[in-house]
Amino acid sequence: METIASAAKQVPLYAGLPFIGNTLAFFRNPLKTLLILQRQQHRMVHLRIGGRHQYLVFSPEDSKHILQENHRNYGRSLAFQVLKIFLGNGLLTSDGDFWRRQRRLAQPAFHRQKLAALTQTMIAETADWLDELKQRNRQQPVNVSQAFMDVTMRIVCKTLFGSEVATQLDGLSSALDTLNYMANDRLLSPIRVPLNWPTPGNRRFRQAGALVDTFVYDLINQRRKNLDTGVDSGDDLLGMLLSTEDEETGERMSDQQLRDECVTLFSAGHETTAVSMAWTLHLLSQNPDVLTRLRSESKAILGDARLPSPEAFRALTYTMQVVQESLRLYPPAWIMSRLALGDDHIGPYTIPAGSAALVCPYLLHRDPASWSDPDRFNPDRFEPGGEKDQLHAYAYLPFGGGPRLCIGNQFALMEMQILLAMLVRDFDIQAVPDQHIIPRPLITLRPSRPIQIILR
Template sequence: MLPKKVPSVKGVFFFGHALEFGRDPLTFMLNIQKNYKRFAQLRIVHLKINLILTAEDAKYVLQENNKSFIKGRAYRVLSMVLGNGMLTSNGDFWHRQRKLAQPAFYKQRLALLVDTISDETNLLIKNWQGQLAESNGKKTVQIPKEMMATTLKIVTKALFGTDIDPEKIEQISFDIDELNELASIQMRTPIRLPLWIPSRFNQRFKTSSSRVHAVIQEIISTRRNILENNPNAEFDDLMQMLITAKDEETGEQMSDQQLKDEIITLFLAGHETTAMAMSWALYLLAQHPAVVQKMRNEIKEVLGDSTTPHYDSMRTLPYSMQVIQEVLRLYPPAWAFSRQVLNDEVVGGYLIPKNQQVLINTYILHRNTAYWDNPEVFNPDNFLPEKIKERPTYAYLPFGGGPRLCIGNNFALMEMQIMLVALVRHFDFDPIETVIPEPQITLKPKGGMKLRVSQRC
């Protein structure tokens, strides 16, 4: 049987779907999902994008035939920020980098970071308690800002240890946020100016990028100098593991450029994504007091009143983990990812021509009624073991899938669980406003997210 042509979604002359996609991509693609079964082809000016609508086809692209689908156009924009790190690279280079970095995320390594996460979360709690004591027990908090500040401290200590100038880290954070915003604009702009053109946009990009690379290079050079002068020096951080990692076959280590790219990637991925996920978690819990109470019952039963969660708490606090999984279903920080097909491919009976893009939108896949009952409703029971068994694995992709599954997925889940358990123990959260998701590089709350925080009685 001859393969079918992917059905095209009707667009406007010249622009195709660029205006709708740029204005509100989530609603636009949710509406497409209601009217198409497996694939739908969009057009952004000249660029054709094949939207994947089923878990089966997502599995084929990400796992079963992953070598035929590489990181494409969107990741070329990201590479402007992240360089050629694990998130943006392809082929043998990616595979080598992944092997070098993997030991940094083994269970025993992650277990050592529990105290770092707990310490920074406890500092946040004490800070909030002090503020509440001065404001009659209630305070309006801009949640994403607070979560970003805490996850920034956590990822800084995890990557670099404690001996780093806080002002340098704040500068990196500011500039990466700037680059993130600029890259988001670039991704949604049909026609882009080359970076060599001295536009205001390009000047902002180059300035922030240069500062980030200069600070990271300084940190790497300082560490290398210490190790050259004292080969027995030990540092209990991820950078040390990346600097000393060796290729099993060649014995080669990462160059400074490779180190910079991987560190910037881990800094961004381990900072903003978790902060956004935590923000959405508190927003949803503020609207569902029964879920909060069920969490608290489990926490008290398993941990008592004071025990700190540890790495294995993901198993001993199953309901808390279900809450996190459901948050990541409704508001996945990595809301979409794309691939470029190397040669003509037939996927689910449809022909995807060479060099065209395929797009997997996790936000809409997580709302597909073929896999989820009442998908707009926050329901942690979606992740009961028996419910998980009923669904195709690739119906749920908060960390991607296949060989390119996010290397830091277990770290992110552990960090979220420790933070969420601690905050739910100490505070009540009440909603103030309805928040709309805004898809940038990550899925952010548009205009911020205010919640009323009060000390738990």
């Protein structure tokens, strides 16, 4: 790393419009704008978005510097303050000692041994969901964007919170969608209307938040009663959080803290997986050779059992390669923002204190300097000893990196592998003609419209 004294070169500024800088370009087409910047081959670029100064890095090495090597200089940016409005102070939005404490409390629920015990629940929920799909009119396309939202919410509620939510799926899913879209609009807008103003948007935001809060607080209260009466074993995440005491004070988490962690895991634990699965089916519908190979592996290893054994899924190596390649092309967390707490120096450049540093997995995953033919869907990149193994570790960041690596990454990969293998074993996948799907970068990388797939 260059010395502080030598870090004096001005970061190239991406010229925008007077007063609003690059806000309009990012509002209209952020991915196109980012790809244009990548082709200019700067090490770093200075942007002005939403009235804020932001510094975008392009290389895996500089991404590692921000996320890992100098992570203590970077806190949660203003983007996370927007998310905090509805997520609260959970693992995704908290920082410092509080975040470290919460991460320590939640980590045991995501250990490999614990996840292995949850596999059977994932398999059973997936089998029930496939039974429901088989009852539908097979001549009509299936909105797989919504279908995966439903099943992943069922899985996250059952495995992490010990709760059935089948009767509340539509309301919860719709409310979380509303909060997601409105937080994204608020993030990009240089003018933020106070939430207590009685605008139509604010009323929708409060109604959606109230619905989610009612569900979560009811869940917490019921679980607490079950634990107190000995009806509940408390061996899932919520049970652990309810019973864990602070080592120094003996205090337990407040209802507000429990609510914040539950809402964070609801949002992150089902929405990102659902979006990724919809993208995966979209890619498979356009690549029948990959689909054929995938189905052959699934049928050979899982057989005809309605509930395959958890051990069988460990042998699905090509299925995991398909999942990993889909996450490369369409990473749910497509961009990450960090607030520089002090000046940082990367090569000849300075990221000033108080500004934001941007790391963009979408660009890293499509960088021709790292990946051959980067826009092509090719799961063989991830075979043992293949292309991925030859690259810098930070060339592939579907779950982030450093200490803030997504706590649920193994949970999500296992869930996607089970959903994908069981689905392609039982159904053929065909694209709906003339369906134009492009990425829509909100807080997560969603498709521009719900993905429709013909399942036979």
